[in-house]
Amino acid sequence: MAFFHPGQPVRRWLYVAAWFYGLIIRCRLWCYRQGWCASTRLPCRVISVGNVTVGGTGKTPMVILLTERLLAKGRRVAVLSRGYKRTSRIPHLLVSDGSRVLVGASEAGDEPFLIAQRCPQAIVAVGADRVALGRRVLEQYPVDCIVLDDGFQHRALQRDVDLVLLDATDASGLDAVLPAGRLREPLQELSRASGVVITRADSRQDVEAIYSRLRAVACPCEDVMEVVFRPDSFLRIVSGERQPIEWGLKKTAWLVSGIGNSRSFRRSVESIGVEIIGETAFEDHHHYRDDEIREVRAAVQANGCEIILTTEKDGVKLSPSLLPNDPWWMLRLEADVVQGIERLHWLIDDSPSVEM
Numbered sequence: 001m002a003f004f005h006p007g008q009p010v011r012r013w014l015y016v017a018a019w020f021y022g023l024i025i026r027c028r029l030w031c032y033r034q035g036w037c038a039s040t041r042l043p044c045r046v047i048s049v050g051n052v053t054v055g056g057t058g059k060t061p062m063v064i065l066l067t068e069r070l071l072a073k074g075r076r077v078a079v080l081s082r083g084y085k086r087t088s089r090i091p092h093l094l095v096s097d098g099s100r101v102l103v104g105a106s107e108a109g110d111e112p113f114l115i116a117q118r119c120p121q122a123i124v125a126v127g128a129d130r131v132a133l134g135r136r137v138l139e140q141y142p143v144d145c146i147v148l149d150d151g152f153q154h155r156a157l158q159r160d161v162d163l164v165l166l167d168a169t170d171a172s173g174l175d176a177v178l179p180a181g182r183l184r185e186p187l188q189e190l191s192r193a194s195g196v197v198i199t200r201a202d203s204r205q206d207v208e209a210i211y212s213r214l215r216a217v218a219c220p221c222e223d224v225m226e227v228v229f230r231p232d233s234f235l236r237i238v239s240g241e242r243q244p245i246e247w248g249l250k251k252t253a254w255l256v257s258g259i260g261n262s263r264s265f266r267r268s269v270e271s272i273g274v275e276i277i278g279e280t281a282f283e284d285h286h287h288y289r290d291d292e293i294r295e296v297r298a299a300v301q302a303n304g305c306e307i308i309l310t311t312e313k314d315g316v317k318l319s320p321s322l323l324p325n326d327p328w329w330m331l332r333l334e335a336d337v338v339q340g341i342e343r344l345h346w347l348i349d350d351s352p353s354v355e356m
Contacts, residue, residue: 011180018180025177025185032155039158040131042138045145046159047348050152052189053173053182056260056284057165058199058335060111060313061229063149065335066163066348067119070145073349078137079119081149083109083126085285092136095124105316110285111149113316122147130157152193153184161347164193168200169264171209188217195347200264201226201338225340229264231272232334237315238322243329248274253309254300255279258286258317265311268331277303288314293321300327 031037047066051057063079070077083093086109095101095108096116105113109126116124123141127133134146134157148157152164166174173182190196196219201207211221234243252275257265262281269276280296282288300308308328310318315330322328337344 014180015176018177021179022177022186029155029185029189037155039155041158042131042134042146044138044143045161046134046148046157047145047161047163048148048151048154048159049163049165050148050150050154051165051167052152052184052187053167053170054178054184054260055167055170055173055182056264057167057170058227058229059150059165060114061333061335062163062165062197062199062227063115063147064118065337067115067122067147069345069348070147071119071121075145076141076143077119077121077145077147078123078125078134078141078143079112079115079147079149080130080133080137080151081109081112081115081124081126082128082130083112084150085109085287086112086126087287091129092127092133093125094137095126096120096122098123098141104320106287110313110317114313115149117316130154162192162194163197163347164190164195165197165199166210167261167264168198168203168206168210169261171206171213174210174213187213190214190217190219195223195225195340195343197225197227197340197344199227200229200261202228223340223343225344226338228336228338229268229333230336231268232332234309234329235312235315235332237310237319237328237330238324238326245272248272248307248309250275251307252277252305253307254296254303254305255281256296256308256310256314258282258284258288258314259311260284265331268333269309274309277305286314288318288321290321293318297326 049059049063067077088107095103095112098121101116112124112126123137125133125137174187175181177183198207198210214221231245234248254277310330312330312332
């Protein structure tokens with residue numbers, strides 16, 4: 001991997017820092033490979049969904065897709081997540097017991113709460129120590145399959161399937177590790193993955209840019225899967241009213257989001273013919289304050305927008321703060337596997353365990 005870019009001498013220190021960061025990561029991974037760091041296997045099938053970059057690659061819709069398939073196949077599924085930026089300090093928090101959601105989005109974290117809502121038959125739990133969390137869940141529930149959310153770097157828990165997501169719209173993020181690029185670990189570590197999934201694969205040009213990076217690290221591109229996230233419907237946040245995608249055609253909207261890839265959200269909205277008047281974008285996992293909501297209301301009133309449109313992940317957090325007549329809607333997306341569906345089904349249903 002190249003760490004220096006001669007055309008950008010002012011950024012050279014970032015590549016020096018990236019070299020040291022990459023060295024630390026390689027040492028950590030080597031310790032796991034040598035068995036010097038403990039790695040635990042739980043007594044059930046474990047499927048990990050993760051990535052190698054910072055930022056949003058679409059893990060949550062993929063976790064939902066896999067969980068729904070496993071449940072449809074009759075598996076008893078638990079989803080384990082870190083619960084990033086949750087307010088609860090309980091080390092092992094049960095979000096859903098498979099029949100009802102037990103805590104709010106703030107306590108659970110936006111992504112686990114959304115997964116619990118979308119997959120009501122699944123156990124959903126959050127905690128930083130996924131080994132201890134998994135053991136606790138298995139003690140209480142007859143789970144035979146665990147889906148590990150954002151688990152590629154969580155080497156302490158062994159898994160049977162390691163799916164790694166790469167965002168087609170962020171090929172340049174694969175060129176260097178942090179802080180010079182967006183990689184959490186060297187791209188060569190994809191060799192330990194069971195399968196690579198290119199997400200947001202709407203543009204062939206974007207997808208081919210990812211394939212060129214994969215070929216550079218000798219990743220077998222013939223086994224790579226591709227996924228697009230298609231707008232499915234509109235949901236009114238307060239009432240739960242649902243409208244088809246056609247309902248949004250030519251409606252004027254103000255966009256609000258606090259996700260890892262706000263550009264992708266905007267593109268999804270544009271693709272269905274909504275007229276975007278303005279946009280308010282926050283950092284990923286943003287906790288909305290009342291004054292921020294008031295500011296959005298004022299902007300919408302001043303610009304005469306018909307609706308305020310946000311993501312489903314943001315919508316579950318905004319719900320307690322909205323008024324009954326607030327025209328806030330969220331856009332529901334569905335993951336659609338456009339290449340490699342048979343391989344994906346084989347991996348999650350039938351594949352043998354991976355070697356750690």
